Amino acid sequence: MRILVTNDDGILSPGLDSLVRVARRFGEVFVVAPDVERSGVSHAITLTEPLRAREMGPGCWALSGTPADCVFIGLNHLLPSRPDLVLAGVNRGPNLGFDVLYSGTVGGAMEGTIQGLPAVAFSLVSAGTFPFAWSEPVVDRIIRDVATHSMPDGVMLNVNIPAPDVAPLKGFRLTRLGNRFYSSDVIHRTDPRGGEYLWIGGTRVTMESAPDADTGAIHEGFVSVTPVKPDLMAREAMPALARYDAMTMPPDSAASLEGNR
Numbered sequence: 001m002r003i004l005v006t007n008d009d010g011i012l013s014p015g016l017d018s019l020v021r022v023a024r025r026f027g028e029v030f031v032v033a034p035d036v037e038r039s040g041v042s043h044a045i046t047l048t049e050p051l052r053a054r055e056m057g058p059g060c061w062a063l064s065g066t067p068a069d070c071v072f073i074g075l076n077h078l079l080p081s082r083p084d085l086v087l088a089g090v091n092r093g094p095n096l097g098f099d100v101l102y103s104g105t106v107g108g109a110m111e112g113t114i115q116g117l118p119a120v121a122f123s124l125v126s127a128g129t130f131p132f133a134w135s136e137p138v139v140d141r142i143i144r145d146v147a148t149h150s151m152p153d154g155v156m157l158n159v160n161i162p163a164p165d166v167a168p169l170k171g172f173r174l175t176r177l178g179n180r181f182y183s184s185d186v187i188h189r190t191d192p193r194g195g196e197y198l199w200i201g202g203t204r205v206t207m208e209s210a211p212d213a214d215t216g217a218i219h220e221g222f223v224s225v226t227p228v229k230p231d232l233m234a235r236e237a238m239p240a241l242a243r244y245d246a247m248t249m250p251p252d253s254a255a256s257l258e259g260n261r
């Protein structure tokens, strides 16, 4: 098996080393990861500046871009052939609930999904020690599963692993995204040269504790496995919004609708 590994904490992150170590048990591993931390960049791609890839070793590149850039450039330029699997992580911290919309880890894996490959995002949830080596058997178990079963089309797995300082490990649970809200603190300070700056500082989190939600399962000691997909279409809202399909312009409007249907 050929595996492409990326992350959003950057090429020097111990979580990346850990994921690469486990992935190597399953085949040939290529690494394309951001040269600096890119947490919170979501699925952003870089269109307005050049991307520079620095070869750090055989099959390993540090890219001056986002995790999604890494997967795109890796698949379409750096790798000698198409991989069978895209992995992202192991992230230093949770990617639960609405986090998946902000997460560069999920963004990187999701680019793999968009490129038609099975993909998994791994995150380690810890109160502060981040025992990546401890989480390796869990990562191994998931990769082993993904390698032997096919993934539903257009779906990736978002996996959160609770470290022992969160809860003793009880097993695995298939979950839905829970509700999760950060405190809305904005830190306003003055820099050493007298300029003012703002820093988004919401670190206090409130979240849903339902056992079937990723936010709840993790605190009960379950590895949370949530299927997520790039398709954001709200199909269930279509009937309630059907009026848009027949919307007209007021007769006295300057704009005209010629042959729109």
Ligand code: MN
Pocket: 008, 009, 038, 039, 040, 091, 092, 105
């Ligand atoms: Mn991160």
